[in-house]
Amino acid sequence: MLAEIITIGDEILIGQIVDSNSAFIAKQLNKIGVSVYQITSVQDDKNHILKALAEAEANADIIILTGGLGPTKDDITKKTLAHYFDDHLVEAVAVRKNIEHLWEHYIKRPLMQVNIDQALVPSKCSVLMNKLGSAPGMWMEKNDKIVIALPGVPYEMKALIDDEVIPKLRNRYQFPYIQHKTFLTYGLGESALAEHIETFENELPTFIKLAYLPSLGRVRLRLSAKGINRELIEKEMQIQTDLLLPQIKDIFTGFEEDGSIEDIVGKHLTEQGRTVATAESCTGGLIASRFTANAGASKYFKGSVVTYSKETKMQLLNIPEALIDAHSVVSIEVAEAMALNALKLFKTDFAISTTGNAGPTKDHTQEGLGDVYIAIANKDGVFSAKFSFGNSREKVINKAANKAFELLLKEILKK
Amino acid sequence: MLAEIITIGDEILIGQIVDSNSAFIAKQLNKIGVSVYQITSVQDDKNHILKALAEAEANADIIILTGGLGPTKDDITKKTLAHYFDDHLVEAVAVRKNIEHLWEHYIKRPLMQVNIDQALVPSKCSVLMNKLGSAPGMWMEKNDKIVIALPGVPYEMKALIDDEVIPKLRNRYQFPYIQHKTFLTYGLGESALAEHIETFENELPTFIKLAYLPSLGRVRLRLSAKGINRELIEKEMQIQTDLLLPQIKDIFTGFEEDGSIEDIVGKHLTEQGRTVATAESCTGGLIASRFTANAGASKYFKGSVVTYSKETKMQLLNIPEALIDAHSVVSIEVAEAMALNALKLFKTDFAISTTGNAGPTKDHTQEGLGDVYIAIANKDGVFSAKFSFGNSREKVINKAANKAFELLLKEILKK
CATH class of the missing domain: 3.90.950.20 (CinA-like)
Structure with a gap:
C-alpha cells in the first residue's frame, strides 16, 4: 500500500515556511504499514495541482493533500478537487453548524460570508469533521484510489490524521506490517560507525534495511523491516537488535521510538x-x-x-x-x-x-x-x-x- | 527561470526528519529571481531518483538535489547521477586533499576507504568544494539544464548554496526581478483580515500577488511581484505598501524581510x-x-x-x-x-x-x-x-x- 503526500502553497516554494506537516503524516502512515512513495510540494495553481494529482494517482493508492483550504482567494484546493472529480460544491450542514459554533464560542466576531463558504464541499466527498477550525477535511474516491484533503494548519491537520484518517484507513484495508527501530548514538562519526558494524550490515536479512542518519553530533541508526508476517518480523528485529547492541554499547543512548x-x-x-x-x-x-x-x-x-x-x-x-x-x-x-x-x-x-x-x-x-x-x-x-x-x-x-x-x-x- | 528541488532520503518519507533544506534553498533562489516550480522528496532508490530527475528536467531549468551523498551504502545519489549523465566516477584531487585536511585537523581519526571514496565524482561534473565536510557538491549540465547535487547536512548545504551555487548562477544568467514584502500582523484572524482589505486586494496590479499565511496567532501578508523592469516593480511595491500600511496599522508589527x-x-x-x-x-x-x-x-x-x-x-x-x-x-x-x-x-x-x-x-x-x-x-x-x-x-x-x-x-x- 503506497501513499503520496502533496502539499499545496506558494509559501513552501518561496521558502517562507518549512513543511513540517509531511513528516507528521508520513510518520503516522508508516506506523500502520503505509509507505510514502513521494512527497510533492506544488504551487497554489489549479493546473499544477491537477498535474500532481494525476501523477500521484499513477504511483500511489492513497493521496493526501494539505493546504489551500483557507477562506481567502489564494486557497483553491477545494475547487480544484471538485474539478478533478468532475463534481460541484454543496453546503455540508454539519460543517456549517461547526463553523457557527466556533464563531459563537471562540472567535466571537461577526461570521462573514467567506467563513460560511468554508462549509462548501464537493458533493461526492465524505466530510472529515475539523473540530479545531473552519476548514473541513475531505475524503474522496475514484478508481480504487483515495484522495484526502486536509487543512494546512498543523494542529488541525494532526487532529484529523489521528482522529479520522488513520482509523478510516485501518477499517478499510488489511495492512502489511512495518517495524522501525532507531538506535540513537553519540560520539562516533557516520563512516567510523559504518566501518565498525560493516559485518553486521552485510549479514542483515534482505527484508531488513539499515540507514545512517547523522545530525549535529549524533548518528541515528535505523533498522526497518516490512512484511506480512508480523511475528516473524518482530522476532527477526529482536535478533538483529540483540546482535547490534553489544557492538555499539559505548555510544548507544536509547531508541528514538522511546522519544527524543x-x-x-x-x-x-x-x-x-x-x-x-x-x-x-x-x-x-x-x-x-x-x-x-x-x-x-x-x-x-x-x-x-x-x-x-x-x-x-x-x-x-x-x-x-x-x-x-x-x-x-x-x-x-x-x-x-x-x-x-x-x-x-x-x-x-x-x-x-x-x-x-x-x-x-x-x-x-x-x-x-x-x-x-x-x-x-x-x-x-x-x-x-x-x-x-x-x-x-x-x-x-x-x-x-x-x-x-x-x-x-x-x-x-x-x- | 524555474528550478526544482529534489530531496533524497528514506528518512524524509518515513517522517523521521523534517525537510528544512528545501525552504532554505527556495528562499535563496527566490532572492535572485529563480522561482521554484516544485519540491519533490524521493526515496534512496536509483529508479525513483532517475524518474524524478527526468520529470524535473521537463519542468525546470535548474535542478537541485540534496542528500544521499554520505559515505554509507544507502547513499546512492552520486552513482545515480553518473548513470543519468552516462558518466563514470573519477577521483577529484582537490576533494581528496580537503578530506585529508579535515581528517588531520578536525576528525583526528584514521582516514578510512569509505571517506577517501567521497572524493569520487562524475568525470563531467564541476566540483563545488565543501570546506565543512567530506561530501563535495557537484554541478552538471545537459541539454541546457543544470543539475546540482549537494550534501544533505544543513550547514554544509547552506554554505555551498551561498558561496558556490548562487554566485555561479548569477554569473551564468540574466534573472528577472522578484520582490517579496511580508507584513507581520498579530491580533486579527485570516478571514477578518481578508474582508478588511478586500478592496485593496481587488485593486492590486496583475503582476503583484497577495497571499495570507496564518500561523499560531499571527497572519503574515505577503505581496510578491515579478518582472523584467526592476525599477517599475520597486516603485509599484512601494505604492501598494503605502496603501496597505494605514489599513493594518493597529495589527502590523514589522516586515518579515527585516527578520523574525x-x-x-x-x-x-x-x-x-x-x-x-x-x-x-x-x-x-x-x-x-x-x-x-x-x-x-x-x-x-x-x-x-x-x-x-x-x-x-x-x-x-x-x-x-x-x-x-x-x-x-x-x-x-x-x-x-x-x-x-x-x-x-x-x-x-x-x-x-x-x-x-x-x-x-x-x-x-x-x-x-x-x-x-x-x-x-x-x-x-x-x-x-x-x-x-x-x-x-x-x-x-x-x-x-x-x-x-x-x-x-x-x-x-x-x-
Whole structure:
C-alpha cells in the first residue's frame, strides 16, 4: 500500500515556511504499514495541482493533500478537487453548524460570508469533521484510489490524521506490517560507525534495511523491516537488535521510538524520582526549553537560570568576580561553579551548566569560536568537559544542548 | 527561470526528519529571481531518483538535489547521477586533499576507504568544494539544464548554496526581478483580515500577488511581484505598501524581510540601548532561547529565570508564598510580581513574564487548559493580560512566546 503526500502553497516554494506537516503524516502512515512513495510540494495553481494529482494517482493508492483550504482567494484546493472529480460544491450542514459554533464560542466576531463558504464541499466527498477550525477535511474516491484533503494548519491537520484518517484507513484495508527501530548514538562519526558494524550490515536479512542518519553530533541508526508476517518480523528485529547492541554499547543512548533524548532523560528521572535544573549561558535557555516541551516536565525539571552577562552570573549564580576575572567567563572553572551553585539554588539532584562562545555566524575566524564548557553537578561533586562545536552559531547552540543531554543521561544511568 | 528541488532520503518519507533544506534553498533562489516550480522528496532508490530527475528536467531549468551523498551504502545519489549523465566516477584531487585536511585537523581519526571514496565524482561534473565536510557538491549540465547535487547536512548545504551555487548562477544568467514584502500582523484572524482589505486586494496590479499565511496567532501578508523592469516593480511595491500600511496599522508589527519578531525587537533594543530579561514559567525558557539564537543578543538580553515550581518562584523570584496561595501560580498577580522582580534582579529596562497552564497534550478537557498570563514590566510599572491559547501543549507554549514578543515590541515602540 503506497501513499503520496502533496502539499499545496506558494509559501513552501518561496521558502517562507518549512513543511513540517509531511513528516507528521508520513510518520503516522508508516506506523500502520503505509509507505510514502513521494512527497510533492506544488504551487497554489489549479493546473499544477491537477498535474500532481494525476501523477500521484499513477504511483500511489492513497493521496493526501494539505493546504489551500483557507477562506481567502489564494486557497483553491477545494475547487480544484471538485474539478478533478468532475463534481460541484454543496453546503455540508454539519460543517456549517461547526463553523457557527466556533464563531459563537471562540472567535466571537461577526461570521462573514467567506467563513460560511468554508462549509462548501464537493458533493461526492465524505466530510472529515475539523473540530479545531473552519476548514473541513475531505475524503474522496475514484478508481480504487483515495484522495484526502486536509487543512494546512498543523494542529488541525494532526487532529484529523489521528482522529479520522488513520482509523478510516485501518477499517478499510488489511495492512502489511512495518517495524522501525532507531538506535540513537553519540560520539562516533557516520563512516567510523559504518566501518565498525560493516559485518553486521552485510549479514542483515534482505527484508531488513539499515540507514545512517547523522545530525549535529549524533548518528541515528535505523533498522526497518516490512512484511506480512508480523511475528516473524518482530522476532527477526529482536535478533538483529540483540546482535547490534553489544557492538555499539559505548555510544548507544536509547531508541528514538522511546522519544527524543530529553524524553528519555525525563523518563529515567521520573522513574528515579530525581530532579534537574540548568544554568545556561551559551545555550541561552534551549536546554530548559527542550525539557519543558514535554508534558510532565514539572515532575523532574525545577527551573533554570539563564545568565547572559558577567554581572548576572555573579548576582544570580553567586559566581565570584575574582573567579571570572582569573579564568574568563568561558572556562572550566566558571562552568563548574555555575553547575554547583545551580544545584544548591534549585535543590535538585542534578544541575547542568553551559558556558561558551557561540559567536556571530558571520565571523568564522575568531579565536575560541565554538568552544563550549559543559558541567554536570550532583551530590557527589561536579565534572566538566570542553567541546569545540564549529563556527555556526545555530550549530554550536544545538550541539551544546545535545551534548548536555547526552552527558546527563550517562550520569543518570550510572546508578 | 524555474528550478526544482529534489530531496533524497528514506528518512524524509518515513517522517523521521523534517525537510528544512528545501525552504532554505527556495528562499535563496527566490532572492535572485529563480522561482521554484516544485519540491519533490524521493526515496534512496536509483529508479525513483532517475524518474524524478527526468520529470524535473521537463519542468525546470535548474535542478537541485540534496542528500544521499554520505559515505554509507544507502547513499546512492552520486552513482545515480553518473548513470543519468552516462558518466563514470573519477577521483577529484582537490576533494581528496580537503578530506585529508579535515581528517588531520578536525576528525583526528584514521582516514578510512569509505571517506577517501567521497572524493569520487562524475568525470563531467564541476566540483563545488565543501570546506565543512567530506561530501563535495557537484554541478552538471545537459541539454541546457543544470543539475546540482549537494550534501544533505544543513550547514554544509547552506554554505555551498551561498558561496558556490548562487554566485555561479548569477554569473551564468540574466534573472528577472522578484520582490517579496511580508507584513507581520498579530491580533486579527485570516478571514477578518481578508474582508478588511478586500478592496485593496481587488485593486492590486496583475503582476503583484497577495497571499495570507496564518500561523499560531499571527497572519503574515505577503505581496510578491515579478518582472523584467526592476525599477517599475520597486516603485509599484512601494505604492501598494503605502496603501496597505494605514489599513493594518493597529495589527502590523514589522516586515518579515527585516527578520523574525525577536530580530525586530532585538534591533530596536540595540538602537535604543535598552535591555530585557525574562521570568518564564509555562514558556520554560523558549523566549530566552529565541532571544539568544540571535548573534548580538548579549547587547540587550541579560538573562532569564525559568521557574517551574512554586518553590523556585518563591526562592529565585521572591514571590511571596501568600500571594501564590491567595491567587494560584497561574494568575495575573503572580505574573506581574514575576515581571517586576525580574526587572529588579536583572536591572534591565524591560522584563517579560509568563505563567500558564500548557497542560498535557492528551487531556483536552482540563479546566483552564491553555490559559496564560503574560506581564511586562518597566520603570513605569507593569501591565499584564490573560490569553487562552487552546488545548495543544506545543501550540500554547509557542503562541505564548509569540504574544510575549508582540506585547514587548508594542511597548518598546511607545517612546
